[in-house]
Amino acid sequence: MKRFAAAALLASGLIFTAAAQTPAAPAAGAPAANPTGSTKIAVIAFQAAVGRTNEFQRAMIDIQKKWEPKQQQLKTQGDEVENQTKQLQAQQASLSDAERESRAKTLEDKRKTLERNFEDAREGYQQEVQTLYNSTATKVYDVMASYAQQNGYTLVLDVAAETTPVLYAIETTDITKPVIDAYNTKSGVPAPPQTVDAPIPSPQAKPAAPKAKPQ
16 A cells, blocks of 8 residues: 555556647648658657657656645555554554454545545646647657758658567668757757656557648
């Protein structure tokens, strides 16, 4: 029980998932930087790109600070239930059946309340992170599409996606960092004072690929 309470919202950050919204495809009139029609492929770790932007990092710091009091509250509740459980176990030989049953029921009610509070907090935390990821991913996708067009890439593969396994790619085809830098420049958000060491949510839906322009 203590492990359950101590983890609280901190542990919930390790299991959240987020569904990325599908960004709009680039406008049909967008200029192409590859007029020869030859195939030029790039790769990107899209989820990592989203999570490493200054905007996402700063927002995650704010979200984690917001939920710290709730995390501490859940830990306190969990410690209380654990201590009372140990007391009951140590004293049950000297208790009457009625008193032992009454205290056991009280503890069970507290456990159920703690579990509900934990689930409510986890859902709230997950929803905030999901909303943040969705909104950031949409904008990162737009920057990525613009960068790809300007540099003549006709195809961009997500190396982090399980459905798009990339077994080999030379370093010069990886546009993850250039896209992050371009996004940070466009957003104007400065680097955070610290880096959030948290897993990036896995989108359930990948951003739509740019539509091919009619020749």
